[in-house]
Amino acid sequence: MPSRTISYLSYTAVALIASYLALVVVTVTLAAWQTNLAMEVHETEQEIGRLESRYYAMVAEIDRTDPGTRGLAKPAAVTYATSASAPAVTLR
Numbered sequence: 001m002p003s004r005t006i007s008y009l010s011y012t013a014v015a016l017i018a019s020y021l022a023l024v025v026v027t028v029t030l031a032a033w034q035t036n037l038a039m040e041v042h043e044t045e046q047e048i049g050r051l052e053s054r055y056y057a058m059v060a061e062i063d064r065t066d067p068g069t070r071g072l073a074k075p076a077a078v079t080y081a082t083s084a085s086a087p088a089v090t091l092r
Contacts, residue, residue: 067074
């Protein structure tokens with residue numbers, strides 16, 4: 001019985017050490033993956049900020065443009081169409 005116990009304990013110790021090493025490798029891999037993902041998110045946010053700045057600069061340029069220089073005339077009157085409300089009672 002002692003010889004089986006020693007071999008069983010040694011196999012168990014080897015399995016526990018292998019499991020520990022595997023878990024360490026998985027933890028380090030996931031930490032590196034999370035760091036790379038955080039950097040990609042940060043770079044994407046910076047790119048979005050640059051695009052927004054460019055968009056607002058273009059909108060400001062369009063707002064500064066005089067329509068008359070492009071051959072457009074100012075409208076005589078501005079009116080807005082209102083939507084007709086649906087009837088409250090139907091014949092269905």
